[in-house]
């Protein structure tokens with residue numbers, strides 16, 4: 228049977244539920260697997276649903292309506308089935324007469340008044356009842372009713388692929404126990420949801436497509452295990468085994484290529500999945516993932532923070548910080564303070580700000596209790612209708628943006644003139660930071676969805692861009708200067724995951740509803756502060772909303788003293 232995706236060699240699910248997986252299996256001829264490069268060429272869709280909890284909420288509500296409707300439908304189908312069965316039971320009495328040919332049929336059936344009567348009755352009553360039946364069983368009615376409920380967008384194939392990738396990312400980032408996870412236990416939050424062997428096969432396949440070969444092996448192993456336990460197996464273990472073989476081969480080949488590239492020398496940058504990498508340190512055909520993990524956990528690698536560390540530590544630190552590890556030295560930690568801030572503005576003498584230092588030099592400051600619950604609810608309601616998929620800045624000009632898997636969230640922007648709470652926040656940011664809001668950007672409100680994250684990045688727009696790229700930036704944008712500082716409000720707590728982490732500093736913070744985190748992106752000497760690389764860890768359980776206020780360099784000359792000191 229021809230694979231649906233044979234023309235593009237891109238493996239894609241066909242339709243939701245079982246059909247998706249049926250097509251997976253049909254397309255499971257191993258040489259039809261897409262390469263990583265092919266996968267990466269595909270930009271995620273702009274109008275997906277899984278990257279914002281607010282939109283996911285709507286979909287859940289739509290699904291509740293569909294489920295209610297389908298419950299009626301099931302009732303109607305069951306009634307109808309009973310009618311059909313009773314009709315067939317009646318009809319089968321004809322068969323009981325044991326007529327061997329047409330001639331006997333005419334004689335025994337047609338000629339029998341009682342049979343005739345019954346036949347007439349079946350048409351007039353039984354079949355008529357079946358034809359008329361419940362309106363829910365009318366195909367057009369069914370279509371239009373579900374179509375009405377579906378008038379807001381509901382998940383499609385691309386959403387399913389994105390959601391599977393998000394699951395894979397959550398498992399990968401936090402190294403969650405896969406068996407717990409598939410049983411619906413999400414990092415200590417039990418639930419009735421669970422994944423089938425077929426679901427795991429799908430996530431494994433998605434991991435594979437994204438080059439996460441080691442993790443793909445783990446998902447396929449889980450799929451195989453579940454397929455062996457399921458009463459009516461959702462997938463054949465032999466099919467899973469084929470996928471497992473494919474992933475093991477891909478993993479081990481890549482490992483060998485890597486060893487060849489370093490002339491067999493151990494490559495220190497070689498991060499295992501436990502540290503955010505995608506390959507184990509040894510071939511998984513020789514040492515299964517579980518064994519390798521066990522060994523790694525008993526001899527964890529050392530961490531390095533600061534600019535002296537090689538770049539790959541950023542990835543490792545991002546992952547371990549997301550998991551809640553603290554990387555600051557005891558000495559650095561002992562110097563951090565909490566205090567009530569009364570400086571910058573007379574207002575703060577009346578209402579001091581609860582301030583917590585997360586890092587000194589560069590300063591990362593956590594501020595508490597800046598917004599009330601009421602203001603927060605107002606802000607979320609304001610932002611929700613206009614949320615659209617967040618993008619990242621392109622290399623070829625600070626004004627070019629594109630949608631990427633490195634940032635899965637949705638956002639919308641608000642000016643002071645749009646809303647009084649937004650205007651109040653701008654004034655609050657001015658008071659708290661002592662900076663001019665002259666060139667400050669609109670408030671960006673962002674909502675993360677399933678596994679929503681923003682991988683490590685700098686907030687600056689223009690640093691590292693070539694003159695040609697800068698020439699493409701609109702004059703007006705350049706005039707405000709770069710993003711000298713960030714104040715990011717947290718509009719929610721997050722039950723699990725969703726921390727903001729600074730891999731080069733070794734610090735992170737969990738969202739605190741109503742609080743904010745503040746840092747400078749540019750040093751007093753005008754250079755970019757390379758230490759404030761930061762990222763948002765995937766949300767595991769709960770929802771995450773933030774509001775960013777980016778402050779530009781324009782008009783800060785009398786607000787923040789310049790310095791010629793290369794260190795400042």
Ligand SMILES: O=C(O)CCC(=O)C(=O)O
Nearest residue numbers: 681726727762763773775
């Ligand atoms: O959500 C977070 O924790 C960080 C978001 C961020 O860094 C950004 O939006 O630029």
Ligand SMILES: [Fe+2]
Nearest residue numbers: 684685686761
């Ligand atoms: Fe950022």
